[in-house]
Amino acid sequence: MTVRNRFLILVAAVAVLAAVGLASVLHASARAGRRDHAQAGGPRITPGAVTLTGRGRVVFRNMAWGPHRDELTSVPADDPAGPRTASGVKCLRFYAASGTGVCLRAVHGPVSDTYRAVVLDARLRPVHHYDVPGIPSRARVSPTGHFAAWTAFVGGDSYAGTNFSTRTAIVDTRSGELIPSLEAFRIVRDGHPYRAADANFWGVTFAADDRTFYATLATGGRTYLVRGDLRARTVTTLHSDVECPSLSPDGTRIAYKKRVRGLPADAPWHLYVLDLRTMRETPLAEPRSVDDQAVWRDARTLVYALPGDYGADLYEVPADGSGSPRRISTAAVSPAYLG
DSSP: OOHHHHHHHHHHHHHHHHHHHHHHHHHHHHHHHHHHHHHHHSOOEEEOOOOSOOTTEEEEEEOSSSTTTTEEEEEETTOTTSOEEEEEEEOSEEEEETTEEEEEEEEOOSSOOEEEEEEEOTTSOEEEEEEESSEEEEEEEOTTSSEEEEEEEEOOOGGGTTSOEEEEEEEETTTOOEEOOGGGSEEEETTEEEOOTTOEEEEEEEOTTSSEEEEEEEETTEEEEEEEETTTTEEEEEEESOEEEEEOTTSSEEEEEEEOTTSOTTSOEEEEEEETTTOOEEEOSOOSOOOSOOEESSSSEEEEEEOOTTSOEEEEEETTSOSOOEEEESSEEEEEEEO
C-alpha cells in the first residue's frame, strides 16, 4: 500500500470518528434539552443547606428531572409546591424525626447495584451505615430519633418460590446496634405462640416510648397488624388485613392500606384509619389504590404518594374519612415533616 493510500485511509477514518463524535454531541444536547424542558415545566430547585431541625418544613426525595433528581429537598410545610432547596444527598427512600434521618440508597457497582441504609445526623452527615439485602421499600424513624427501621424486598427464601419476600431491620441510632431481621422476634398470634417459616414483616412505625412499634406481619396468606416490644423482642397480632401501618402523633390511630376484595390485582389497596382503642375502621376519601406508607402531616391529615408524570406526586386527605384528596406537590416522594 502506497503512502498516498495510507494517508487517504487515515483521513477517511478521522472523518468517520468526527461524524460519530458530532452525532454523540448532538444526541446528548438533545437529551439535555429535553431534560431542561422537563425541568422548566416542573418545580424550581436550587442547591443549598438542608437540615433536619428546621421547624415548619418538609423534606422529601425530589423526582423532577435535572441535576437534582433523587436528592433530598426541603420546602416550607405550608407551601409544599413552592421552590425547593436541594441538599446534594441522594436517597431512594427517606424519613426523619428529631434531627435524625434514615436514607436508603443505591450503591452502583460495575456489574449490578447493591443497597445501603445510612443513618444521618441533623446536617445530613452519615453516622452509621448498613448493607440492605434487597430493593429498599419502607423507612421510618422513631419520634425521639433514637431508632430507625427499614424494609427491603429480597429473593431466595425457599418458601417464597419465585415471589419476593421482605426483610425488616431496626437499629438503635445512638449505639449503632442492629436488629437485622424482625423474623427473630417471638410471635404471639391470637394469644398463642406462633412459628412459621413464611413469616414476613414490613412497614415499621414507632411509638414515642422508645419501646413500642407497629408493623405488618404476613403469614399463611394473610396480613396482620402487630404491636412489637423492642425489649421483650416480641410481636403480638392486633388486627387483620393491615399493611404499611403509620401511627398517629397521639399514638391512638393507625393509618394503613387495606387490600379490598373485588379490586384489580394490580391496584387492590384503599387507605383506612384504625382506632386502636375501639378497633373501628374508617375508610378514607381517596378512591384510588395507594401503595405507600402514609405519613401524618398532623393529627388530622395524611400525606401519601401516587404515580405522577415524574414518577410520583404527593397528595393529602383528611384522616377522619371526610373531604376529598388533594395534590400538594409534584415530583416528590418519601416526605418527612419536621418539628
